[in-house]
Amino acid sequence: MTTDSSTAGIRVLLADDHPLFRGGLLMLLSAHPRIQVVGEAGDGAQAVVMARRLQPDVVVMDLDMPHLDGVAATRQLTSDDFTGDPGRTIRIIILTGLGSTPEAVCAALRAGASGYLLKDAAPTELVTAIESVADGLAYLAPNVTPGVIADIASRPVPGRPAPGILDRLTAREREILSQMAYGLSNDDIAGRFHLSVATVRTHACRILNKLEVRDRAGAVVVAYQSGLVLAGGISPGI
Template sequence: MSDAVRVLVVDDQALLRGSFRALVDTAPGLTVVGEAATGLEAVELAHRERPDVVLMDIRMPGMDGVEATRQICAAPETAHVRVLILTMFDLDAYVYAALRAGASGFLLKDTPPADLLSAIRVIAAGDALLAPGVTRRLIAEFAQRPEQAELPTAGLPGVTEREREVLVLVARGLSNGEIAAHLRLGVGTVKTHVSRLLAKLAARDRAQLVAAAYESGLVTASPRR
C-alpha cells in the first residue's frame, strides 16, 4: 500500500466521517490516514500526515472548510495536497470561496460511492475539476462573482492559439480525453498543453485555469434569467 492514495477525511459529523472512512478504506489503492472534526484539526493533520487528498466538509464550527483549505494550500509543506470539497448543496456560496482558496473541486455529499472514489483518484492525479452534473452552472456562477482571483491572466500573455483552444475546453469542464477527441489530438499532447497553461498562468490546478479563462474574457458566462 506504499503507493496508495492517502486520504484525510474532514467532517464535523462523526457518522459521516465514519461512513466516508469505511468507504475509502475498503477501496483498492486508497487509504485513510486520519479524521478531523474541525478545520483546525484538518490543518494540523494535513501538516502531520501529508495526505494526497483531503475530503473537506465546508460548514464546520470554528474554522470552516474554506479557511482550512486556504491554510493547507498556502503552506509550502502541504502545497501538494489536493482538497475535494464535500457539500450538501450544489451551489453552496462557500464553494466559490473554497475554489479561490485552492480547492481542486467539489462534490455533493450524496454523490454515489463509486463516483466519490473515482473523484478521489482523479483529483490525486491532478486531472479533476467539478461535479459533472453541475460543472457548467458552477463555473458560470463562479465567473460572475465580484472577487478577482489572484492570477496574472490579463490578455493571457504567452499563451499560444492552440493553448487557448485547450483552455476554452478546460473551462467548459471537459476532461483531457474529451479535449483530445474534440481537437483530434493525442491525450499526451493535451496533457502537455494543460501543463504549459498551468505554468504560464501560474495556476495551481484546473479549477484556477477555469477562473483564468473567464476572468481574461476568453470565455464568457451565459446570461442568467
Template sequence: MIRLLVVNDQALVRSGFGMILGAQPDFDVVGEAADGEQAVELARRLRPDLVLMDVRMPRLDGIAATRALLAGAVGAAPKVVMLTTFDLDAYVYEALRAGASGFLLKDVSPAELVRAVHTVLDGEALLAPSIVRRMIDDFTSRPQPSTGTPERLRDLTDRELEVLVALSHGRSNAEIAAELFLSAATVKTHVARILTKLDVRDRVQAVIVAYETGLVRPQT
C-alpha cells in the same frame, strides 16, 4: 498507496467515508479530523495526497482550512476535495479560489467517491453539474473584463489558449484530443504547460483564470 485524510464534524459521516475509502486496495486513510483546525494540523503532519474536506464545520470551516493548508504551498501540498450540499453551493467560487480541486455532493455513491479521488489525483476537474451551473451563474453576475488578451494569458500559444477554452467547458483530455484533432499525449503536454505558465496548481485553477480574464464568457 494513495494517502487520504477525511474531514467532517459528523462522526458517522466521517467514519462512513473512511470505511468506503479504506476498503480500496490502493487507498490508505491516514487520519480523520472533526474540524478545520484539526484538519490543517493533521494534514501538515501526515502529508496526505488528498484531503476530503467538509465545508461547514466548527472552529474553522472547510474553506478557511483549505486556504490555510494551501496558501503559499508548493510541490507537496495535497489536493483538496470539498464536500457540500445543494444549499451550500454558494460557497463554490470562494472555495475554488482558496485552492480546492473540486467538489462532491454529500449523497455521492461509494463508487463515485472512489472514482472522484482518482479523477482529482489524475489532474482532472471534479465539479458536480449543479455546482458548475452555480459557478457560471456567479460569473455571469460579475462585471465582464475588457476585451483583448490579458497580461496573464500572453505567454500562452494559440493552441494552448484553445486547450484552455476546452478545459473551461469541462472537456476531458480525451474529449479535447478528439475536438482539436490531437493525440491524448499532446493534450496532456499542453495542459501541463498551461498550468506552468499560469502558475496554477491544477485544471480547476486554470479554468478560474480563463473566466476571470474574460477568455471564456459564461453562456446564459
C-alpha cells in the same frame, strides 16, 4: 485515527466533525483498491495539523466545522509552502451538506479546492472525484456546475486575473484551456486535436505555469473570468 501509509494508492485524509459520517466514508473508501484512508480529523485545525504530518494526496473536507472552517483550512493546505515541495500540492475536495450556492462554491475554489460535492452525492461519485483530483483534474458535481459557470461568467469574483494574462498563452494553449474549461479530460482533448495524451499534459502544465495557478480548477476560473470561455459558448477568436 491513522493507518499504515506504506501501501501504494491515493492517500486520503477525511475532515468532518461528525464521527458517524466519517465512519461511513471510511468504510466506503476503504473498500476501493486504489484509495487508502490515512487519517481522520474532527475539525479544520486538526486537518491542517494531520495533513502536515501525513502528507495525503487528497483531503475530503467538510465546510462547517469548529475551530477552523473548511475554506480557511483549504487555504492553508494549498498554500505554496505547505508541503515543502514546490511541485506538489495537496488536493482538496469539499464535501458539504450546506448547499451549492455559486458564492460558496467559488469561495472554496478561490481558497484552492479542486473539487466540490454535496453530501447527497452517490458513493461512486465521491470515488470518481477523488480519482479525478488525484490525477490533476478538477471535479464539480453536475448539480453545482451550471450555477458556478453562470456566476463566474456574469460576475467575476474579486482577485480577477491581470489584464492581458491570456496573451501569455499560445493559440494552441488557448484552445486547450477552453476545452479544459468545459470539463474535457486530457484523453478527450487529445482526441479532439489529434494529439498524444502526453503532449496535452505538457500543454496543460505550461498553461498552469503561465497563468500562475495551482491546478486545473484555477485555470478554469481564469478562462471564465478573462472571457476566453462564456457560459453557453466559446468567445470569438478561439
